Amino acid sequence: MKPEALAVIIPAMNEADLVGDCLDAVITAVSGNRVPVAIVLVAHHCSDDTETVVRKRFSKLSGLVEGMVVRLDRGSVATARSTGTMAGLYLLAAYGVPFDRTWLLSTDADSRVPADWIDRYRRRMDRRTAALTGLVHVSGCENENTQDDAHEAYHHLMRTTGPHAYAANLAVRADAYLDVGGWPDQVPGEEHALLEALRHNHWPVVPVPDNVVTTSGRDTPRAPGGLGELLGRLRATHAGVPRQALRSRP
Structure with a gap:
Protein backbone atom coordinates (compact mmCIF):
# COMPACT_ATOMS: atom_id res chain seq x y z
CA MET A 1 0.00 0.00 0.00
CA LYS A 2 1.64 3.21 -1.20
CA PRO A 3 1.55 6.52 0.72
CA GLU A 4 -1.17 9.06 -0.02
CA ALA A 5 0.49 12.03 1.70
CA LEU A 6 4.03 13.07 2.64
CA ALA A 7 5.45 15.64 5.04
CA VAL A 8 9.11 16.69 5.01
CA ILE A 9 10.36 18.28 8.23
CA ILE A 10 13.55 20.39 8.30
CA PRO A 11 14.87 22.18 11.40
CA ALA A 12 17.23 25.08 10.75
CA MET A 13 19.32 27.26 13.07
CA ASN A 14 21.00 30.17 11.24
CA GLU A 15 21.35 28.22 8.00
CA ALA A 16 20.88 31.04 5.47
CA ASP A 17 23.98 29.94 3.55
CA LEU A 18 22.95 26.28 3.16
CA VAL A 19 19.17 26.07 3.46
CA GLY A 20 18.54 27.18 -0.13
CA ASP A 21 20.44 24.20 -1.52
CA CYS A 22 18.68 21.93 0.97
CA LEU A 23 15.24 23.10 -0.14
CA ASP A 24 16.12 22.97 -3.85
CA ALA A 25 17.07 19.32 -3.37
CA VAL A 26 13.93 18.50 -1.38
CA ILE A 27 11.66 20.24 -3.90
CA THR A 28 13.31 18.28 -6.72
CA ALA A 29 12.82 15.03 -4.80
CA VAL A 30 9.10 15.62 -4.17
CA SER A 31 8.29 16.92 -7.65
CA GLY A 32 6.32 14.48 -9.73
CA ASN A 33 4.71 12.78 -6.73
CA ARG A 34 0.96 12.76 -7.26
CA VAL A 35 0.15 13.02 -3.58
CA PRO A 36 -0.11 16.01 -1.23
CA VAL A 37 3.29 17.06 0.11
CA ALA A 38 3.92 19.44 3.02
CA ILE A 39 7.43 20.85 3.46
CA VAL A 40 7.90 22.42 6.90
CA LEU A 41 10.98 24.45 7.77
CA VAL A 42 11.34 25.17 11.48
CA ALA A 43 13.41 28.33 11.97
CA HIS A 44 14.83 27.38 15.35
CA HIS A 45 16.50 30.19 17.32
CA CYS A 46 17.32 31.91 14.01
CA SER A 47 18.86 35.39 13.95
CA ASP A 48 19.99 35.47 10.31
CA ASP A 49 18.16 35.48 6.94
CA THR A 50 17.13 31.82 7.02
CA GLU A 51 13.42 32.65 6.95
CA THR A 52 13.83 35.04 4.02
CA VAL A 53 15.63 32.42 1.95
CA VAL A 54 13.03 29.78 2.78
CA ARG A 55 10.00 31.98 2.05
CA LYS A 56 11.45 32.87 -1.34
CA ARG A 57 11.75 29.16 -2.22
CA PHE A 58 8.28 28.38 -0.89
CA SER A 59 6.70 31.22 -2.89
CA LYS A 60 7.45 29.24 -6.06
CA LEU A 61 5.77 26.00 -4.96
CA SER A 62 2.72 24.86 -6.88
CA GLY A 63 0.29 21.99 -7.28
CA LEU A 64 0.05 19.58 -4.38
CA VAL A 65 3.28 20.79 -2.75
CA GLU A 66 2.85 23.32 0.06
CA GLY A 67 5.47 24.94 2.27
CA MET A 68 5.31 26.39 5.76
CA VAL A 69 7.83 28.26 7.90
CA VAL A 70 7.47 27.82 11.66
CA ARG A 71 9.41 30.17 13.92
CA LEU A 72 10.48 28.57 17.18
CA ASP A 73 12.57 30.26 19.88
CA ARG A 74 12.49 27.59 22.56
CA GLY A 75 13.58 24.04 23.21
CA SER A 76 16.07 21.76 21.51
CA VAL A 77 16.36 20.44 17.97
CA ALA A 78 14.10 17.58 19.10
CA THR A 79 11.49 20.21 20.00
CA ALA A 80 11.92 21.71 16.54
CA ARG A 81 11.45 18.34 14.84
CA SER A 82 8.34 17.62 16.92
CA THR A 83 6.84 21.05 16.26
CA GLY A 84 7.53 20.79 12.55
CA THR A 85 5.98 17.34 12.37
CA MET A 86 2.72 18.47 13.95
CA ALA A 87 2.65 21.46 11.59
CA GLY A 88 3.10 19.10 8.65
CA LEU A 89 0.21 16.93 9.83
CA TYR A 90 -1.89 20.09 10.22
CA LEU A 91 -1.18 21.12 6.62
CA LEU A 92 -2.14 17.67 5.36
CA ALA A 93 -5.31 17.41 7.47
CA ALA A 94 -7.42 19.10 4.77
CA TYR A 95 -6.82 16.14 2.47
CA GLY A 96 -8.31 13.64 4.92
CA VAL A 97 -5.56 11.08 4.39
CA PRO A 98 -5.47 8.48 7.19
CA PHE A 99 -2.35 8.40 9.32
CA ASP A 100 -1.42 4.89 8.17
CA ARG A 101 -1.12 6.29 4.64
CA THR A 102 0.84 9.39 5.66
CA TRP A 103 4.63 9.35 5.90
CA LEU A 104 6.83 11.83 7.76
CA MET A 125 6.51 2.23 2.20
CA ASP A 126 3.75 -0.25 3.01
CA ARG A 127 1.92 -1.80 5.96
CA ARG A 128 4.89 -4.04 6.70
CA THR A 129 7.13 -1.07 7.53
CA ALA A 130 6.67 1.74 10.04
CA ALA A 131 10.04 3.46 9.75
CA LEU A 132 12.78 3.59 7.15
CA THR A 133 16.37 4.61 7.84
CA GLY A 134 18.84 5.80 5.23
CA LEU A 135 22.51 6.70 5.45
CA VAL A 136 24.46 9.96 5.22
CA HIS A 137 27.59 10.93 3.34
CA VAL A 138 29.71 13.68 4.86
CA SER A 139 30.59 16.31 2.26
CA GLY A 140 34.31 16.83 1.78
CA CYS A 141 35.00 13.09 1.72
CA GLU A 142 34.61 12.59 -2.02
CA ASN A 143 38.24 11.75 -2.71
CA GLU A 144 41.65 11.38 -1.13
CA ASN A 145 42.65 14.97 -1.90
CA THR A 146 39.80 16.49 0.10
CA GLN A 147 39.44 13.92 2.85
CA ASP A 148 41.01 15.08 6.12
CA ASP A 149 41.89 13.11 9.22
CA ALA A 150 38.62 13.88 11.02
CA HIS A 151 36.53 12.66 8.09
CA GLU A 152 38.69 9.54 7.76
CA ALA A 153 38.25 8.85 11.47
CA TYR A 154 34.50 9.41 11.16
CA HIS A 155 34.17 6.88 8.36
CA HIS A 156 36.33 4.43 10.29
CA LEU A 157 33.93 4.83 13.21
CA MET A 158 30.93 4.22 10.95
CA ARG A 159 32.52 1.10 9.43
CA THR A 160 33.40 -0.49 12.75
CA THR A 161 30.31 0.18 14.88
CA GLY A 162 26.74 -1.05 14.71
CA PRO A 163 23.71 0.06 12.65
CA HIS A 164 23.34 3.79 12.19
CA ALA A 165 20.35 6.08 11.94
CA TYR A 166 20.28 9.77 11.13
CA ALA A 167 17.61 12.41 11.63
CA ALA A 168 18.95 13.88 8.38
CA ASN A 169 17.62 10.81 6.52
CA LEU A 170 14.63 9.15 8.10
CA ALA A 171 11.00 8.30 7.26
CA VAL A 172 8.30 7.29 9.75
CA ARG A 173 4.65 6.38 9.18
CA ALA A 174 2.38 8.86 10.95
CA ASP A 175 0.27 6.32 12.84
CA ALA A 176 3.39 4.69 14.30
CA TYR A 177 4.90 8.09 15.09
CA LEU A 178 1.82 9.18 17.02
CA ASP A 179 1.53 5.83 18.79
CA VAL A 180 4.91 6.32 20.49
CA GLY A 181 4.37 9.99 21.30
CA GLY A 182 6.55 11.49 18.57
CA TRP A 183 10.12 12.73 18.83
CA PRO A 184 11.51 12.14 22.34
CA ASP A 185 12.97 15.24 23.98
CA GLN A 186 16.44 13.73 23.97
CA VAL A 187 19.45 15.48 22.46
CA PRO A 188 21.70 14.17 21.14
CA GLY A 189 20.29 10.93 19.82
CA GLU A 190 16.65 11.89 19.32
CA GLU A 191 16.46 9.73 16.19
CA HIS A 192 17.79 6.68 18.05
CA ALA A 193 15.33 7.24 20.90
CA LEU A 194 12.45 7.52 18.43
CA LEU A 195 13.42 4.32 16.64
CA GLU A 196 13.90 2.49 19.93
CA ALA A 197 10.40 3.54 21.01
CA LEU A 198 9.00 2.25 17.72
CA ARG A 199 10.74 -1.10 18.11
CA HIS A 200 9.58 -1.34 21.72
CA ASN A 201 5.98 -0.98 20.50
CA HIS A 202 6.59 -3.62 17.81
CA TRP A 203 6.59 -1.23 14.85
CA PRO A 204 8.99 -2.57 12.19
CA VAL A 205 12.03 -0.43 11.36
CA VAL A 206 13.66 -1.20 8.02
CA PRO A 207 17.09 0.06 6.84
CA VAL A 208 17.36 1.40 3.30
CA PRO A 209 21.16 1.62 2.92
CA ASP A 210 21.06 2.65 -0.75
CA ASN A 211 19.24 5.90 0.13
CA VAL A 212 22.04 8.33 1.00
CA VAL A 213 21.79 12.01 1.96
CA THR A 214 24.81 14.31 1.74
CA THR A 215 25.33 16.36 4.88
CA SER A 216 27.73 19.13 5.85
CA GLY A 217 31.20 18.18 7.04
CA ARG A 218 31.61 21.30 9.16
CA ASP A 219 32.88 20.97 12.71
CA THR A 220 31.11 24.06 14.05
CA PRO A 221 27.92 22.46 15.43
CA ARG A 222 24.45 24.02 15.49
CA ALA A 223 23.06 21.37 17.87
CA PRO A 224 24.90 20.05 20.94
CA GLY A 225 26.06 16.48 20.43
CA GLY A 226 25.47 16.51 16.68
CA LEU A 227 27.67 15.48 13.78
CA GLY A 228 29.54 18.79 13.75
CA GLU A 229 30.55 18.32 17.38
CA LEU A 230 31.65 14.75 16.66
CA LEU A 231 33.80 15.88 13.72
CA GLY A 232 35.31 18.60 15.88
CA ARG A 233 36.29 16.07 18.54
CA LEU A 234 37.69 13.71 15.94
CA ARG A 235 39.70 16.51 14.35
CA ALA A 236 41.18 17.42 17.71
CA THR A 237 41.85 13.79 18.64
CA HIS A 238 43.36 12.68 15.33
CA ALA A 239 45.25 15.81 14.33
CA GLY A 240 48.49 14.71 12.76
CA VAL A 241 47.62 11.00 12.72
CA PRO A 242 48.45 9.52 9.29
CA ARG A 243 45.35 8.38 7.37
CA GLN A 244 46.90 4.97 6.75
CA ALA A 245 47.05 4.45 10.50
CA LEU A 246 43.37 5.35 10.81
CA ARG A 247 42.43 2.87 8.07
CA SER A 248 44.43 0.07 9.68
CA ARG A 249 42.99 0.42 13.17
CA PRO A 250 40.83 -2.54 14.23
Whole structure:
Protein backbone atom coordinates (compact mmCIF):
# COMPACT_ATOMS: atom_id res chain seq x y z
CA MET A 1 0.00 0.00 0.00
CA LYS A 2 1.64 3.21 -1.20
CA PRO A 3 1.55 6.52 0.72
CA GLU A 4 -1.17 9.06 -0.02
CA ALA A 5 0.49 12.03 1.70
CA LEU A 6 4.03 13.07 2.64
CA ALA A 7 5.45 15.64 5.04
CA VAL A 8 9.11 16.69 5.01
CA ILE A 9 10.36 18.28 8.23
CA ILE A 10 13.55 20.39 8.30
CA PRO A 11 14.87 22.18 11.40
CA ALA A 12 17.23 25.08 10.75
CA MET A 13 19.32 27.26 13.07
CA ASN A 14 21.00 30.17 11.24
CA GLU A 15 21.35 28.22 8.00
CA ALA A 16 20.88 31.04 5.47
CA ASP A 17 23.98 29.94 3.55
CA LEU A 18 22.95 26.28 3.16
CA VAL A 19 19.17 26.07 3.46
CA GLY A 20 18.54 27.18 -0.13
CA ASP A 21 20.44 24.20 -1.52
CA CYS A 22 18.68 21.93 0.97
CA LEU A 23 15.24 23.10 -0.14
CA ASP A 24 16.12 22.97 -3.85
CA ALA A 25 17.07 19.32 -3.37
CA VAL A 26 13.93 18.50 -1.38
CA ILE A 27 11.66 20.24 -3.90
CA THR A 28 13.31 18.28 -6.72
CA ALA A 29 12.82 15.03 -4.80
CA VAL A 30 9.10 15.62 -4.17
CA SER A 31 8.29 16.92 -7.65
CA GLY A 32 6.32 14.48 -9.73
CA ASN A 33 4.71 12.78 -6.73
CA ARG A 34 0.96 12.76 -7.26
CA VAL A 35 0.15 13.02 -3.58
CA PRO A 36 -0.11 16.01 -1.23
CA VAL A 37 3.29 17.06 0.11
CA ALA A 38 3.92 19.44 3.02
CA ILE A 39 7.43 20.85 3.46
CA VAL A 40 7.90 22.42 6.90
CA LEU A 41 10.98 24.45 7.77
CA VAL A 42 11.34 25.17 11.48
CA ALA A 43 13.41 28.33 11.97
CA HIS A 44 14.83 27.38 15.35
CA HIS A 45 16.50 30.19 17.32
CA CYS A 46 17.32 31.91 14.01
CA SER A 47 18.86 35.39 13.95
CA ASP A 48 19.99 35.47 10.31
CA ASP A 49 18.16 35.48 6.94
CA THR A 50 17.13 31.82 7.02
CA GLU A 51 13.42 32.65 6.95
CA THR A 52 13.83 35.04 4.02
CA VAL A 53 15.63 32.42 1.95
CA VAL A 54 13.03 29.78 2.78
CA ARG A 55 10.00 31.98 2.05
CA LYS A 56 11.45 32.87 -1.34
CA ARG A 57 11.75 29.16 -2.22
CA PHE A 58 8.28 28.38 -0.89
CA SER A 59 6.70 31.22 -2.89
CA LYS A 60 7.45 29.24 -6.06
CA LEU A 61 5.77 26.00 -4.96
CA SER A 62 2.72 24.86 -6.88
CA GLY A 63 0.29 21.99 -7.28
CA LEU A 64 0.05 19.58 -4.38
CA VAL A 65 3.28 20.79 -2.75
CA GLU A 66 2.85 23.32 0.06
CA GLY A 67 5.47 24.94 2.27
CA MET A 68 5.31 26.39 5.76
CA VAL A 69 7.83 28.26 7.90
CA VAL A 70 7.47 27.82 11.66
CA ARG A 71 9.41 30.17 13.92
CA LEU A 72 10.48 28.57 17.18
CA ASP A 73 12.57 30.26 19.88
CA ARG A 74 12.49 27.59 22.56
CA GLY A 75 13.58 24.04 23.21
CA SER A 76 16.07 21.76 21.51
CA VAL A 77 16.36 20.44 17.97
CA ALA A 78 14.10 17.58 19.10
CA THR A 79 11.49 20.21 20.00
CA ALA A 80 11.92 21.71 16.54
CA ARG A 81 11.45 18.34 14.84
CA SER A 82 8.34 17.62 16.92
CA THR A 83 6.84 21.05 16.26
CA GLY A 84 7.53 20.79 12.55
CA THR A 85 5.98 17.34 12.37
CA MET A 86 2.72 18.47 13.95
CA ALA A 87 2.65 21.46 11.59
CA GLY A 88 3.10 19.10 8.65
CA LEU A 89 0.21 16.93 9.83
CA TYR A 90 -1.89 20.09 10.22
CA LEU A 91 -1.18 21.12 6.62
CA LEU A 92 -2.14 17.67 5.36
CA ALA A 93 -5.31 17.41 7.47
CA ALA A 94 -7.42 19.10 4.77
CA TYR A 95 -6.82 16.14 2.47
CA GLY A 96 -8.31 13.64 4.92
CA VAL A 97 -5.56 11.08 4.39
CA PRO A 98 -5.47 8.48 7.19
CA PHE A 99 -2.35 8.40 9.32
CA ASP A 100 -1.42 4.89 8.17
CA ARG A 101 -1.12 6.29 4.64
CA THR A 102 0.84 9.39 5.66
CA TRP A 103 4.63 9.35 5.90
CA LEU A 104 6.83 11.83 7.76
CA LEU A 105 10.30 12.41 6.33
CA SER A 106 13.12 14.08 8.22
CA THR A 107 16.25 15.84 7.01
CA ASP A 108 18.44 18.78 8.10
CA ALA A 109 19.00 22.25 6.68
CA ASP A 110 22.71 21.60 6.06
CA SER A 111 21.95 18.44 4.05
CA ARG A 112 21.06 17.68 0.44
CA VAL A 113 18.76 14.79 -0.36
CA PRO A 114 19.22 12.95 -3.67
CA ALA A 115 16.76 13.51 -6.51
CA ASP A 116 15.35 10.01 -6.03
CA TRP A 117 15.13 10.30 -2.23
CA ILE A 118 11.35 9.92 -2.16
CA ASP A 119 11.31 7.22 -4.84
CA ARG A 120 13.79 5.04 -2.96
CA TYR A 121 11.72 5.29 0.21
CA ARG A 122 8.37 4.84 -1.56
CA ARG A 123 9.45 1.39 -2.74
CA ARG A 124 9.51 0.28 0.91
CA MET A 125 6.51 2.23 2.20
CA ASP A 126 3.75 -0.25 3.01
CA ARG A 127 1.92 -1.80 5.96
CA ARG A 128 4.89 -4.04 6.70
CA THR A 129 7.13 -1.07 7.53
CA ALA A 130 6.67 1.74 10.04
CA ALA A 131 10.04 3.46 9.75
CA LEU A 132 12.78 3.59 7.15
CA THR A 133 16.37 4.61 7.84
CA GLY A 134 18.84 5.80 5.23
CA LEU A 135 22.51 6.70 5.45
CA VAL A 136 24.46 9.96 5.22
CA HIS A 137 27.59 10.93 3.34
CA VAL A 138 29.71 13.68 4.86
CA SER A 139 30.59 16.31 2.26
CA GLY A 140 34.31 16.83 1.78
CA CYS A 141 35.00 13.09 1.72
CA GLU A 142 34.61 12.59 -2.02
CA ASN A 143 38.24 11.75 -2.71
CA GLU A 144 41.65 11.38 -1.13
CA ASN A 145 42.65 14.97 -1.90
CA THR A 146 39.80 16.49 0.10
CA GLN A 147 39.44 13.92 2.85
CA ASP A 148 41.01 15.08 6.12
CA ASP A 149 41.89 13.11 9.22
CA ALA A 150 38.62 13.88 11.02
CA HIS A 151 36.53 12.66 8.09
CA GLU A 152 38.69 9.54 7.76
CA ALA A 153 38.25 8.85 11.47
CA TYR A 154 34.50 9.41 11.16
CA HIS A 155 34.17 6.88 8.36
CA HIS A 156 36.33 4.43 10.29
CA LEU A 157 33.93 4.83 13.21
CA MET A 158 30.93 4.22 10.95
CA ARG A 159 32.52 1.10 9.43
CA THR A 160 33.40 -0.49 12.75
CA THR A 161 30.31 0.18 14.88
CA GLY A 162 26.74 -1.05 14.71
CA PRO A 163 23.71 0.06 12.65
CA HIS A 164 23.34 3.79 12.19
CA ALA A 165 20.35 6.08 11.94
CA TYR A 166 20.28 9.77 11.13
CA ALA A 167 17.61 12.41 11.63
CA ALA A 168 18.95 13.88 8.38
CA ASN A 169 17.62 10.81 6.52
CA LEU A 170 14.63 9.15 8.10
CA ALA A 171 11.00 8.30 7.26
CA VAL A 172 8.30 7.29 9.75
CA ARG A 173 4.65 6.38 9.18
CA ALA A 174 2.38 8.86 10.95
CA ASP A 175 0.27 6.32 12.84
CA ALA A 176 3.39 4.69 14.30
CA TYR A 177 4.90 8.09 15.09
CA LEU A 178 1.82 9.18 17.02
CA ASP A 179 1.53 5.83 18.79
CA VAL A 180 4.91 6.32 20.49
CA GLY A 181 4.37 9.99 21.30
CA GLY A 182 6.55 11.49 18.57
CA TRP A 183 10.12 12.73 18.83
CA PRO A 184 11.51 12.14 22.34
CA ASP A 185 12.97 15.24 23.98
CA GLN A 186 16.44 13.73 23.97
CA VAL A 187 19.45 15.48 22.46
CA PRO A 188 21.70 14.17 21.14
CA GLY A 189 20.29 10.93 19.82
CA GLU A 190 16.65 11.89 19.32
CA GLU A 191 16.46 9.73 16.19
CA HIS A 192 17.79 6.68 18.05
CA ALA A 193 15.33 7.24 20.90
CA LEU A 194 12.45 7.52 18.43
CA LEU A 195 13.42 4.32 16.64
CA GLU A 196 13.90 2.49 19.93
CA ALA A 197 10.40 3.54 21.01
CA LEU A 198 9.00 2.25 17.72
CA ARG A 199 10.74 -1.10 18.11
CA HIS A 200 9.58 -1.34 21.72
CA ASN A 201 5.98 -0.98 20.50
CA HIS A 202 6.59 -3.62 17.81
CA TRP A 203 6.59 -1.23 14.85
CA PRO A 204 8.99 -2.57 12.19
CA VAL A 205 12.03 -0.43 11.36
CA VAL A 206 13.66 -1.20 8.02
CA PRO A 207 17.09 0.06 6.84
CA VAL A 208 17.36 1.40 3.30
CA PRO A 209 21.16 1.62 2.92
CA ASP A 210 21.06 2.65 -0.75
CA ASN A 211 19.24 5.90 0.13
CA VAL A 212 22.04 8.33 1.00
CA VAL A 213 21.79 12.01 1.96
CA THR A 214 24.81 14.31 1.74
CA THR A 215 25.33 16.36 4.88
CA SER A 216 27.73 19.13 5.85
CA GLY A 217 31.20 18.18 7.04
CA ARG A 218 31.61 21.30 9.16
CA ASP A 219 32.88 20.97 12.71
CA THR A 220 31.11 24.06 14.05
CA PRO A 221 27.92 22.46 15.43
CA ARG A 222 24.45 24.02 15.49
CA ALA A 223 23.06 21.37 17.87
CA PRO A 224 24.90 20.05 20.94
CA GLY A 225 26.06 16.48 20.43
CA GLY A 226 25.47 16.51 16.68
CA LEU A 227 27.67 15.48 13.78
CA GLY A 228 29.54 18.79 13.75
CA GLU A 229 30.55 18.32 17.38
CA LEU A 230 31.65 14.75 16.66
CA LEU A 231 33.80 15.88 13.72
CA GLY A 232 35.31 18.60 15.88
CA ARG A 233 36.29 16.07 18.54
CA LEU A 234 37.69 13.71 15.94
CA ARG A 235 39.70 16.51 14.35
CA ALA A 236 41.18 17.42 17.71
CA THR A 237 41.85 13.79 18.64
CA HIS A 238 43.36 12.68 15.33
CA ALA A 239 45.25 15.81 14.33
CA GLY A 240 48.49 14.71 12.76
CA VAL A 241 47.62 11.00 12.72
CA PRO A 242 48.45 9.52 9.29
CA ARG A 243 45.35 8.38 7.37
CA GLN A 244 46.90 4.97 6.75
CA ALA A 245 47.05 4.45 10.50
CA LEU A 246 43.37 5.35 10.81
CA ARG A 247 42.43 2.87 8.07
CA SER A 248 44.43 0.07 9.68
CA ARG A 249 42.99 0.42 13.17
CA PRO A 250 40.83 -2.54 14.23
